[in-house]
Amino acid sequence: MAAARGATKSAGISWRVLSPAPLILLQGSEELLASRSFERVRALLRAEGEVEVIGFEANAYERGELLLASSPSLFSETKLIEVRGLANMNEDFLEDTLAYAKAPAPETTLVMHHSGGVRGKKLLDALKAAGAVLVDCQPLKRDSDKVDFVSQEFKAAKRRLSSEGARALVAALGSDLSELAAACSQLIQDTTGAIDQEVVDKYYGGRVEATGFKVADAAMMGRADIALSTLRHALATGTDPVPIVATLAMKLRQVAKVAGARKSAGQLASELGMPPWQVQAAQEQARYWNADDLSRCIRLVAEADAQVKGASRDPKYAVERAVTQIALAARR
Structure with a gap:
């Protein structure tokens, strides 16, 4: 799956033009924009065929879950892994995702939401270096x-x-x-x-x-x-x-x-x-x-x-x- 156009912009693209990609990072504390992003990717993948959706909370993650979730399906289904709460991620999630970002699984879309703060900066930098699509979910402050x-x-x-x-x-x-x-x-x-x-x-x-x-x-x-x-x-x-x-x-x-x-x-x-x-x-x-x-x-x-x-x-x-x-x- 190709990265969405505009993914290289530092501020990120709008959720309205987001397309499925191996790695997607939602950045910002506006929950509505993050929810819209998750929903859009889910809908686009389902429009193409059967999709297995798997969800994690980054602070409750256990070692090996990402590898297991991204393993090939018996029914050759596309996989969508949704991870919330990266701002409070634990060390197990950090280590596993750092390794995963180097070689994302085929036919798998990994969407992660980081609401802000310094926690996980090492992972954010690694995801950006790996070509993750960045989506702007910052609060809208100007009228x-x-x-x-x-x-x-x-x-x-x-x-x-x-x-x-x-x-x-x-x-x-x-x-x-x-x-x-x-x-x-x-x-x-x-x-x-x-x-x-x-x-x-x-x-x-x-x-x-x-x-x-x-x-x-x-x-x-x-x-x-x-x-x-x-x-x-x-x-x-x-x-x-x-x-x-x-x-x-x-x-x-x-x-x-x-x-x-x-x-x-x-x-x-x-x-x-x-x-x-x-x-x-x-x-x-x-x-x-x-x-x-x-x-x-x-x-x-x-x-x-x-x-x-x-x-x-x-x-x-x-x-x-x-x-x-x-x-x-x-x-x-």
Whole structure:
């Protein structure tokens, strides 16, 4: 079996393009991406014929198990060996796999997951030297990466998701990739046709993580009624005003960065270190603002930030006042 294309890249390839290979090393602590990798290899091998699947935990491994598992089958079945927990591997697994990597068994795919840390570095180096396919399973930290993940989920299902819908999903559930993937699956199964922000809000708009962005986006475009009703509902259900003020400040800074710039979103993204979709959203909101109002509202939000962090006896009033002033300042 040939190694997947892109295996030489140090960061590893995406699980979405992973193909069976004699040695596959999943690197990173994002369990969803590791699980997707195991599932993809299993499905691809089963599509070719009968497969014997054998699983190990690297910390409970006993000497000789890998050699036994990779021995030729009486029924000439392809073998898939899945090993989890390399970050806590024992010495028996380390020694046996070091030897195995020098001469992998034919018709056998060995997939191993190392979540991180220094344990097993000797084996990781040996696997890389032996030409193992490296798969990137690091957590997705940037919103742009999460938006890309969501878009790819819908593309794989041959469904259309608007860019606004993708951003709304990430705003609502972006802190947990498993939840984000589950939400994509639910929307794909429960809806028909194109999915936009309105559909996403119907399902997940009430999530606390989405609240700050919904309030800020409405306020930045002068929609005071929507901003205030969303804010009051959030505060009434226990949402902390601190992250809402932080989101307002972030949105104002982003608009200030792009306001008046006569460049494409791609050029500004490169110069400012912002994702292109974030630049585009800021450019849309910048149409409602002039420099003087932006400066005044940035100072206002700085005051509100101090107030919600203890300088005021009524933090709820402080954030509501800030939202009101921002919405009134935005030109409709």
